[in-house]
Amino acid sequence: MTFLELAERTLKEENKPLTSIEIWNIATKKGYDKQLNSQGKTPWATLGAQIYVSAKDDLKSVFGKTDSRPKKFYLKSMASQINLEDNSIPEDIVQTKEKKFDYLEKDLHKYLTYFAYYHLKCYTKTIKHNISNKKEFGEWVHPDMVGCYFRMDDWKKEVYDFSSSIGVRGTVMYSFEIKRELSFSNLRESFFQCVSNSSWANESYLVAARISENEDFSDELSRLSTSFGIGVIELNIEDPDSSEILIPAKHKKDLDFETINKLAMNSDFKEFLETVKIDMTSKKIHKKEYDFIESLEKLKIK
Structure with missing residues (x-):
């Protein structure tokens, strides 16, 4: 059949x-x-x-x-x-509608950290919004998490040194906006919040643990993602390795340094930039400066 x-x-x-x-x-x-x-x-x-x-x-x-x-x-x-x-x-x-959430938005950070590390080879850092001046820059200021993929993890030292000498960037910068769910009730607000505070990065993702399977919703989500280059990740908190990229982000070659400069008013984001710079210069990744990566066994314990 x-x-x-x-x-x-x-x-x-x-x-x-x-x-x-x-x-x-x-x-x-x-x-x-x-x-x-x-x-x-x-x-x-x-x-x-x-x-x-x-x-x-x-x-x-x-x-x-x-x-x-x-x-x-x-x-x-x-x-x-x-x-x-x-x-x-x-x-x-x-x-x-009757199914209630048994987790908070902040609880999803460790699942995204795990997925980003093992599936994107990306080191993440959580950005605390309470230390940003929202009155000066508006409501949607910072992404929930940022991340960096270092090509030196995959490239031979000689290749990495050569790329640096000719000006080829040795990193990919990521930006993540996290929601507990995505449905028609919050799609536009969530999506444009992601666009507002994630456009600075090479790749930007809207992340949720529950995403509506309604056909009209899927069509609209795909249309918005295609128009603005925002990717979508669905987290699986029951089986973190089954989390997946539903829609890949459009990779942007250039970073928006004007926006990066604005985001650097947040001390977490500033520390992230400093750590990435040190790691690239020293050619050694200081894992302790990024979000802690929980083991799969601990993630499955609720």
Whole structure:
């Protein structure tokens, strides 16, 4: 059974418009998921993407989609038999709203530090906002975390020395804005906060532990990321090594030194710059000056 066959069968049996998550939940209860030839980690996301693309782009598709938010899907052949203006709250949305966070935003820093170190080869430093003068520079001043990747970790000494002699920068600077979740309720504010305080870096990322799988939301997130070059990282606090870059950041060759100069009013950021400079000059990374990297075993203990 293919994903679209699973969706068609489920919609026919339920005889009403359903969101992609509702289709998946119902199909799973009926055991249809066991008939899929799929080994992906997020089959529900694959299902939603395939139905959405089919309904949106394929004129011969058996699927139709409502204009509601979140999107609901139905079979065109049954359109006259069902209520396409059903405004009831989908089951998956109720579950999401009732689910409370058992962690704070600051609790996510150690997970990002772990991911950045092992998957980006990046040393991070947390920036404390309470020591910045927000009255002088506005509400959105600093990113939550900054980071640096040193090419000398990967390059031979002779290659690194040669690159420095011809003016090729031996680092990649990162900027991270962290949120507990990303959904339509906070997307624009979170995104433009990231744009506001992260544009100075080579690569900037918006990071969250819970990201909406709504198709419209994903489309808007992708559009904004493409327009401004901001990447998106989803943290997995249950299995930190399964955290992933959902959307890669656009790499910028040049740093914005005017903004860096403004950010240097924060002592944490100033210390970060000084540490990076010392490490590049000495060709030795002083790990103790960056955020402590927790072991995987400790991260999994809540």
